[in-house]
Amino acid sequence: MGPVISAAQLTKRYGSLVAVDAVSFSVSRGEVFGFLGPNGAGKTTTMKMIQCISPVTSGHLSVFGMDVDLRPREIKRMLGVLPQETNLDPDFTCFENLTHYARYFGIAKRQAGDRADELLSFLQLEEKRDVRIEKLSGGMKRRLLLARALVNDPQLLVLDEPTIGLDPQGRHLIWEKLKALQADGNTIVLTTHYLEEAERLCNRLVIMDEGKILVEGSPGDLVSNYVGSDILEVEHTPPVIACLDDMHEHYEIFGDIVQVQTTHPREVAKELFERCNPGRVFARPASLEDEFLKLTGRVLRD
Amino acid sequence: MDSYLIPRISRLSLKVWQRNWDVFFKTYQVNFLPPFIEPVLYLVAIGFGLGMFVGEIDGIPYVNFIAPALLAISMMNAAFFECTYSSYVRMYYQKTFEAMIATPLSIDDVVTGELLWGATRSCIYSSVMLLVFALFGVVDLPLSLLIVPFSFLAGLLFACIAMCFTAITPGIDALNYPSFLFITPMFLFSGTFFPLDVLPPAVQTFAVVFLPLTQLVIITRSLTLSSLSPLFLYSLIWIILVTALCFVLSLRLMRRRLIV
Numbered sequence: 205m206g207p208v209i210s211a212a213q214l215t216k217r218y219g220s221l222v223a224v225d226a227v228s229f230s231v232s233r234g235e236v237f238g239f240l241g242p243n244g245a246g247k248t249t250t251m252k253m254i255q256c257i258s259p260v261t262s263g264h265l266s267v268f269g270m271d272v273d274l275r276p277r278e279i280k281r282m283l284g285v286l287p288q289e290t291n292l293d294p295d296f297t298c299f300e301n302l303t304h305y306a307r308y309f310g311i312a313k314r315q316a317g318d319r320a321d322e323l324l325s326f327l328q329l330e331e332k333r334d335v336r337i338e339k340l341s342g343g344m345k346r347r348l349l350l351a352r353a354l355v356n357d358p359q360l361l362v363l364d365e366p367t368i369g370l371d372p373q374g375r376h377l378i379w380e381k382l383k384a385l386q387a388d389g390n391t392i393v394l395t396t397h398y399l400e401e402a403e404r405l406c407n408r409l410v411i412m413d414e415g416k417i418l419v420e421g422s423p424g425d426l427v428s429n430y431v432g433s434d435i436l437e438v439e440h441t442p443p444v445i446a447c448l449d450d451m452h453e454h455y456e457i458f459g460d461i462v463q464v465q466t467t468h469p470r471e472v473a474k475e476l477f478e479r480c481n482p483g484r485v486f487a488r489p490a491s492l493e494d495e496f497l498k499l500t501g502r503v504l505r506d
Numbered sequence: 507m508d509s510y511l512i513p514r515i516s517r518l519s520l521k522v523w524q525r526n527w528d529v530f531f532k533t534y535q536v537n538f539l540p541p542f543i544e545p546v547l548y549l550v551a552i553g554f555g556l557g558m559f560v561g562e563i564d565g566i567p568y569v570n571f572i573a574p575a576l577l578a579i580s581m582m583n584a585a586f587f588e589c590t591y592s593s594y595v596r597m598y599y600q601k602t603f604e605a606m607i608a609t610p611l612s613i614d615d616v617v618t619g620e621l622l623w624g625a626t627r628s629c630i631y632s633s634v635m636l637l638v639f640a641l642f643g644v645v646d647l648p649l650s651l652l653i654v655p656f657s658f659l660a661g662l663l664f665a666c667i668a669m670c671f672t673a674i675t676p677g678i679d680a681l682n683y684p685s686f687l688f689i690t691p692m693f694l695f696s697g698t699f700f701p702l703d704v705l706p707p708a709v710q711t712f713a714v715v716f717l718p719l720t721q722l723v724i725i726t727r728s729l730t731l732s733s734l735s736p737l738f739l740y741s742l743i744w745i746i747l748v749t750a751l752c753f754v755l756s757l758r759l760m761r762r763r764l765i766v
Contacts, residue, residue: 218766257607258766277516277610285608291601295529304528307521308609356609 206269207232208360208391209254213263216249216415223249225415226263231393236386238402238409239395240492242500246415247395248288251364254393256280267360281309284358288365288395290345292337298324298348299333302355309356316355323351327381343374350381361385363394367401379404399492413500426495435490436464436472443480451475465490513757514612522606522619523626530627538634545635548576549642552699563701566731573644574730575698577632577653578660578722584631585624585661586689589668590681593620597672603764617760621665621753628661629654645730652729660722663745666752667718673759692719697727721745 207230216224224246231237239247252258253265256276265272267279293301299320306316324330327347332340340348346367353361366382367375375398382405386392396402402409403423410420419426427433438444440460448455448464453472455464466472469487476482530537553569560568596602606616633654639645671684695705696719702710713720714737721741728738 255608277514277612280608281610283608287601287604287608289601291605293525293602293605294600295532304525305605305609307524308518308606308611310518310610 208235209237209265209267209393210269211250211263211265214250214253214260214265215262216246216253216258217261222415224253227412227415227417229410229417229420231391233391234386234389235408236382236392236394236406238406239393239412240397240399240402240409240496241395241412242397244414245412245500247412248364250412251362251393251395255283255285255362281356282359284353284356284361286349286353286361286363286366288368290349292345292348292352294337297334297336298329298340301337301348302352305352306355311356319355319357320351323354326354327351328377343370343377346370346374346378347381350378354385359391361390361392361394363392365396366394367396367398375401399496403492411496411499418499419495423492427490427492433467433490434465434469435488435494436466436469437486437488438462438464438476439483441483444476444482447476447480447482450479463494465494513754514614515618516612516615518611519615519618519622522611522616523622525602526620526623527626530630542634542638545576545580545638549573549639549644553644567644569642570644570731571727572699573639573642574726575696575723577635577639577657577730578696578719578726579693579698580631580635581628581657581660581722582664582689582692582719584628585664586668587685588627589620589624589665590672590675590684591678593624593669594672594675594678594681596620597764598678607764613761613764614757617669617757621662621669621756624665624668625658625661628664629658632657639730646732649732650730653726656725656729659745659749660725663718663722663749663752666749666756669756670752670759673756673763692717696720697723718745718748 209229209231211230212228213226214224214228215222215226227246227250229237239250241247249258253260253272254267256267256272256279260273268282270279272279293304296304299317302320302323303313303316306319307313311319321330321333324333327350329344329347329351332344332348337345337348346369350363350366353363363382367378370378379401382392386405392405394405406423408420408422409426410417411426412418421429438461440457440462444462445457448462451472453464453466455462457463464472473485473487476485549569549572553572557568557572562568563571603613603616607613636645636650636653640647640650668684671681675681695709696702696713696717698719702713702720705713721744724737724741725745728734
């Protein structure tokens with residue numbers, strides 16, 4: 205069986221702005237594939253092209269082996285989409301939101317009702333079944349959106365910032381549900397700003413910036429390949445800097461903290477204590493966030 | 507790119523219509539009262555009240571003269587306001603369109619469903635009014651019953667015109683422009699409350715050639731007064747042609763707005 209999504213030199217231009225710049229990637233069946241990047245990196249635009257709602261400017265994009273520009277209806281029938289912004293229907297209750305959405309897929313009424321109840325219980329929303337959506341908390345709305353994305357039993361889930369704006373409880377509940385879906389063999393593509401989320405969920409991910417894919421790999425590979433395994437955080441004082449320069453260690457300064465990237469943190473720390481008075485030294489494993497900031501820089505995007 | 511230019515309309519557009527229908531009947535108490543009350547107010551105040559001083563126009567009691575105009579106005583308003591303000595709220599604030607096009611529905615299906623619903627609303631409102639007017643005995647039966655199917659076509663015309671404005675408006679407040687500069691003048695100068703022939707000839711010609719409401723009034727008046735004229739056929743063809751034109755235009759404009 206071929207890949208679920210296959211993109212080659214995929215490009216999207218808005219006038220002179222290049223939102224997505226000749227990216228190529230493919231997503232296999234059963235994979236959870238993540239798009240990371242700062243705001244404006246081109247993640248959501250890529251999602252919209254996969255969803256067949258934004259035409260491709262150039263390059264090729266196929267989903268389930270079908271061209272997105274030519275067979276959008278067939279593709280969309282097999283997709284479950286969780287949008288970044290809530291677009292639940294405020295005129296309906298939770299249950300009606302699901303059954304009405306099922307109708308757009310041509311699912312029969314009784315079947316839609318059964319499916320809606322099943323999904324409400326899967327996402328722990330049974331008690332809100334007949335409540336209008338204006339009465340829901342942010343976390344409940346997000347869960348209902350996920351339920352709605354599952355109403356047509358999709359073969360590919362497209363999640364744009366699945367846990368945006370959620371408290372830790374809400375986020376963990378969504379993660380748990382996505383893990384369950386993954387275990388059932390669902391293919392999922394998602395975008396996120398939360399690196400922890402990507403580390404937890406994704407089998408494979410790409411980091412995008414300015415429309416381009418910077419790196420691709422599993423979360424573990426990316427961290428060790430690009431950053432070195434550990435980070436030492438030391439107070440920023442002139443003697444410490446002098447020491448580090450002497451030791452030929454690679455470091456970066458962030459305000460009153462110096463970060464040293466190293467594969468042997470114990471030795472570096474020991475040497476620092478011997479040669480200068482570093483004050484406090486804090487060692488931790490490098491995370492995807494370090495990798496992310498290294499690749500995309502620390503400048504605010506908006 | 508080019509494949510996006512071909513209209514993609516399917517039977518799924520009826521699901522959009524059905525969504526609006528369901529919402530309408532969920533709140534039918536507020537939706538049905540206005541069409542009952544408003545025509546009675548107009549009929550009593552202007553038809554019978556002002557009519558006392560006016561007496562007859564072309565040998566027709568004043569209240570019978572304005573009754574068909576009130577029907578035409580309700581067809582215009584129901585579809586126009588549905589497909590401007592209400593559609594805009596669904597499109598922009600509720601993001602209902604966005605949610606719909608993530609399903610097998612195309613944007614053309616969504617717009618078509620909205621237009622059919624606007625037309626249906628005209629049909630519902632003017633049918634209710636027709637019933638009230640029939641009870642007052644100010645419309646001829648049975649010919650006036652043709653108002654019911656006609657109101658769907660008339661509603662579709664105004665729905666399509668409205669959707670063009672919705673597609674190009676920069677915000678919801680800017681929809682006040684077509685409402686006050688297009689709908690309100692038409693409400694007064696389309697042969698509604700006084701015959702067109704009291705107006706200067708140039709204005710008369712303008713009204714008959716360009717104003718959509720004039721066509722509606724010509725047709726509804728012919729039906730409620732049982733007096734068909736060649737103008738009836740002219741207006742019917744006018745409505746069909748302009749509806750077709752505005753339908754295609756509204757799809758194009760909406761696609762330009764929503765497919766980026």
